[in-house]
Structure formats: structure tokens, C-alpha cells
Amino acid sequence: MTEVKGIKIATIGGGSSYTPELIEGFIKRYSELPVSEIWLVDVEQGREKLEIVGNLAKRMVKKAGVPIEIHLTLNRREALKNADFVTTQFRVGLLDARAKDERIPLKYGVLGQETNGPGGLFKALRTIPIVLEICREMEELCPDAWLINFTNPAGMVTEAVLRYSNIKKVVGLCNVPIGMEMGAADLLNVEPERVRINFAGLNHMVYGLDVFVDGISVKDKLIDLLSDPENTVTMKNIHAMGWEPGFLKALNLFPCPYHNYYYKTKDMVDEELKAAEGxxxxxxxxxxxEGDLFELYRDPNLDIKPPQLEQRGGAYYSDAACRLIHSIYTDKRDIQPVNTRNNGAIAGIPHDSAVEISCVITKDGPKPIAVGELPIPIRGLIQTIKSFERVTIDAAVTGDYNTALLALTINPLVGSDRIARQILDEMLEAHKEYLPQFFKSE
Structure with missing residues (x-):
């Protein structure tokens, strides 16, 4: 009998609070996904968290009785060498950078949010150069590996890899579609595994085109339920607000929680201002x-993923990554929503752009389920955000000030080239340490 080669996983950002969910996902799939090594990688700033979460990972593996070796390292090249799958879950500048992304735009009456508007622009500017650096190392050290990215902004990061690197085996992942399926199942009072949604759009700008329970469309029923302001499907990081029934029925689609920022912009800015002051x-x-979670993780008696992790806002992220890796490895051909190369699946969006869409997952990667033209009510907004994404990616790679200004100005959450310039100038200075491409002449 031929011995099955064990799978090597390298996780960049291994000191993340999400890591226990990743470990749990690999443990429960071990019989079909024989992971032999998991390398958790972080930077010097994250050393303490890496050790805390890494020791918890070792306890989890020991409790489960599976032969998975957990390695902790600050040496990314060591982790990448001969890896089969590389997962990315890091945050350049840590949560302090995110706090600046949220607070600075609010001074100008503009939404401050992690992946939307100015915050999304600056997270991309900080993150994309590092991801492309990782890609160059992968080309050298593990050219056949799959890159599974759930570093935000996941759609822009995935597209940057597609357009600016030689890595073709890349898939972007987000927990929003899974959260929508879970939320729909809850409202419809059915088990989540019975629900399937046809997704199409962009990362954090995805819509449910249709919703099925046991293969039968229940979209109209779900929209009726969501027309009651008491019924919401949201994320831990987005304040739940009900939809106007007339708007939702005319839209005739299942919006994602992030659409609150575009269809309720004033309400959300007011909400963010109130939160910032409180x-x-x-x-x-x-x-x-996170501080509370890591205190839990320190406990030498803890050897499972604690339920408190679901309060973090990224619930199901890591489980989605394990599910995707499992489906690629086993050529499962199930349907999952991921960020992948468009290749004509959505009409009017460049072929080399990343879209978030339901795909058949094969050993050769995701095969998008083509939808053609998007419904007219959402087509314009998606085209605008795609323009913003493409220009942002170009700015991240080139470090060109004017390109960044253009990206911010065309984002519908900003609304003024003058305000865009003011925000851009202040945020460039605030994040200078992490944006060397914009300060090359100094």
C-alpha cells in the first residue's frame, strides 16, 4: 500500500486569534485531509501571541490524538519551503493601524471602516506589497503551492496576486457569505447545511442572487422575513439595522451586511461617530x-477552541479555509463562494479581476458558476467599486500619490476630491512607517 504524503501548511500571521479555529478545522478533517505539518509564522511584534496561540494549538492536536506537528517560527522562508498550502491571515500595523483607519476619516464626516472607503484603501496600500513579497518567495520555495488568502481586503489582495505576480493558484476567502448562509438558515429555521445561496459580486459587496433550501428557491420568503426590521443578518463588527421593506422587495436580492455602508451611509457614519465617542x-x-481571548489561550488546561472566539467578528473564517483546502485536495466538486479570477463569469468586469462568486471547487481550483449580466439595480454600484479596487491596487504597487487620490475620490463613500485629498494626506502621514512605496524620494 502506498503511503500518503502528509500535507504541509504554512500560515502567515500564525499568531492571530483565529488560529485555534484553523487548527480545529484541520483536526476534524484529518481522516480525509492528512496534514502532517502546520507552520505558524509571525513577525517579531507578534512573537508573544505566536507562542501563546502556538502552545494552545499543540495542546489541541495532542488532545485530538492526531499526528500533526505544530511549528512556530519568525522565519517565513523556512515555513514556506515545500509547503502544499499557504494561508495568509495577517494585519500590517496590527489593530493600532486599523484604529487610525477608522478614526481619521470620521474627522471629515466620512465612514471609517476596515475594508470600505478610506480604511479599505489604506489597508490595501499597506498589505498588497507584503503579499506580493510572499508570492515572490512562494515562486522560489513552493511554486506548486496553493495560496489561500483571507487577509483583508480579501478581494483586492487576491486580484493583486492575479495581476501582479506569477502565482496562479490563489483563492481569496471571506466569512461574509458563510455568515449570510448561517443567518438565512436561522431566519428560515432550517439546518445550515440545507441552505445554498447563489452568490455573485465582489468581496464585501456580494449579493445572494437566489436562496435555496433543499434545492427549492425560498428567496421570496427570505426577503419577506428580512422586510421585518426586527429580522437582520449581520456580522459582529457591523451594527444591525433593518431594511426598508419597499427597498428590499424592489431590490429582490439578498444584500450582505456590508451593503449597510452604501445604502445607509449617513446612518452608519452617525453610528460610527457615536461609537468612537463612546x-x-x-x-x-x-x-x-483579543486581550481577553489571549488570556484564555494562556491557560495551560485549555485544549479546545474557546466559544468566545465567535465574538471576534471573523467567525467561520478559518473553518471556511479548511473546507476549501479539503475540497481542493479531494477534488470534491462541491459549491463554495470564493474570490477568484472572473474569466467572464460576471459580464462587464475585466477577465483578470477578482470577483466573489459561487464556484465548483476542484483539484484545479475554483470554477466560477457564470451569471452573465448582473441585475441592473446593482450593476452600477459593483462597477464603481471594481473601479475603486483596480485603481487602489495600482496605487499600492506603484506608490503613486495621484493614483491613490483618484481611487479615494471615485469611492462613493467619500464624495469630494477635496476631502479625499485631505484624508489621503493625513492618513499617508499616519501610516508612513508601513507605506515605503509612497516615500521613496525621502
């Missing part, structure tokens, strides 16, 4: 949550 921005809240 309990703090989301980054400041998460910083406390």
Missing part, C-alpha cells in the same frame, strides 16, 4: 476582545 471604534473594541 465605547471606541471597532478596532479598539476588538483590541480588548
Amino acid at each position: 465605547g471606541g471604534t471597532r478596532a479598539e473594541v476588538v483590541k480588548k476582545l
Whole structure:
């Protein structure tokens, strides 16, 4: 009998609070996904968290009785060498950078949010150069590996890899579609595995085109349920607000929680301002949550993923990554929503752009289920955000000030080239340490 080669996983950002969920996902799939090594990688700033979460990972593996070796390292090249799958879950500048992304735009009456508007621009500017650096190392050290990215902004990061690197085996992942399926199942009072949604759009700008229970469309029923302001499907990091029934029925689609920022912009800015003055921005809240989580993780008797992790806001992220890796490895051909190369699946979006869409997952990667033309009510907004994404990616790679200004100005959450310039100038200075491409001449 031929011995099955064990799978090597390299996780960049291994000191993340999400890592226990990743470990749990690999443990429960071990019989079909024979992972032999998991390398958790972080930077010097994250050394303490890496050790805490890494020791918890070792206890989890020991309790489960599976032969998975957990390695902790600050040496990314060592982790990448001969890896089969590389997962990315890091945050350049840590939560302090996110807090600036949230607070600075609010001074100008503009939404401060992790992946939307100015915050999304600056997270991309900080993150994309590092991801492309990782890609160059992968080309050398593990050219056949799959890159599974759930570093935000996941769609822009995935597209940057597609357009600016030689890595073709890349898939972007987000927990929003899974959260929508879970939320729909809850409202419809059915088990989540019975629900399937046809997704199409962009990362954090995805819509449910249709919703099925046991293969039968229930979209009209779900929209009726969501027309009651008491019924919401949201994420831990987005304040739940009900939809106007007439708007939702005319839209005739299942919006994602992030659509609140575009269809309720004034309400959301007011909400963010109120939070910033009170309990703090989301980054400041998460910083406390993470502190509490890592105190839990330190406990030498803890050997499971603690339920408190679901309060973090990224619930199901890591489980989605394990599910995707499992489906690629086993050529499962199930349907999952991921960020992948468009290749004509959505009409009017460049072929080399990343879209978030339901795909058949094969050993050769995701095969998008083509939808053609998007419904007219959402087509314009998606085209605008795609323009913003493409220009942002170009700015991240070139470090060109004017390109960044253009990206911010065309984002519908900003609304003024003058305000865009003011925000851009202040945020460039605030994040200078992490944006060397914009300060080359100094």
C-alpha cells in the first residue's frame, strides 16, 4: 500500500486569534485531509501571541490524538519551503493601524471602516506589497503551492496576486457569505447545511442572487422575513439595522451586511461617530476582545477552541479555509463562494479581476458558476467599486500619490476630491512607517 504524503501548511500571521479555529478545522478533517505539518509564522511584534496561540494549538492536536506537528517560527522562508498550502491571515500595523483607519476619516464626516472607503484603501496600500513579497518567495520555495488568502481586503489582495505576480493558484476567502448562509438558515429555521445561496459580486459587496433550501428557491420568503426590521443578518463588527421593506422587495436580492455602508451611509457614519465617542471604534473594541481571548489561550488546561472566539467578528473564517483546502485536495466538486479570477463569469468586469462568486471547487481550483449580466439595480454600484479596487491596487504597487487620490475620490463613500485629498494626506502621514512605496524620494 502506498503511503500518503502528509500535507504541509504554512500560515502567515500564525499568531492571530483565529488560529485555534484553523487548527480545529484541520483536526476534524484529518481522516480525509492528512496534514502532517502546520507552520505558524509571525513577525517579531507578534512573537508573544505566536507562542501563546502556538502552545494552545499543540495542546489541541495532542488532545485530538492526531499526528500533526505544530511549528512556530519568525522565519517565513523556512515555513514556506515545500509547503502544499499557504494561508495568509495577517494585519500590517496590527489593530493600532486599523484604529487610525477608522478614526481619521470620521474627522471629515466620512465612514471609517476596515475594508470600505478610506480604511479599505489604506489597508490595501499597506498589505498588497507584503503579499506580493510572499508570492515572490512562494515562486522560489513552493511554486506548486496553493495560496489561500483571507487577509483583508480579501478581494483586492487576491486580484493583486492575479495581476501582479506569477502565482496562479490563489483563492481569496471571506466569512461574509458563510455568515449570510448561517443567518438565512436561522431566519428560515432550517439546518445550515440545507441552505445554498447563489452568490455573485465582489468581496464585501456580494449579493445572494437566489436562496435555496433543499434545492427549492425560498428567496421570496427570505426577503419577506428580512422586510421585518426586527429580522437582520449581520456580522459582529457591523451594527444591525433593518431594511426598508419597499427597498428590499424592489431590490429582490439578498444584500450582505456590508451593503449597510452604501445604502445607509449617513446612518452608519452617525453610528460610527457615536461609537468612537463612546465605547471606541471597532478596532479598539476588538483590541480588548483579543486581550481577553489571549488570556484564555494562556491557560495551560485549555485544549479546545474557546466559544468566545465567535465574538471576534471573523467567525467561520478559518473553518471556511479548511473546507476549501479539503475540497481542493479531494477534488470534491462541491459549491463554495470564493474570490477568484472572473474569466467572464460576471459580464462587464475585466477577465483578470477578482470577483466573489459561487464556484465548483476542484483539484484545479475554483470554477466560477457564470451569471452573465448582473441585475441592473446593482450593476452600477459593483462597477464603481471594481473601479475603486483596480485603481487602489495600482496605487499600492506603484506608490503613486495621484493614483491613490483618484481611487479615494471615485469611492462613493467619500464624495469630494477635496476631502479625499485631505484624508489621503493625513492618513499617508499616519501610516508612513508601513507605506515605503509612497516615500521613496525621502
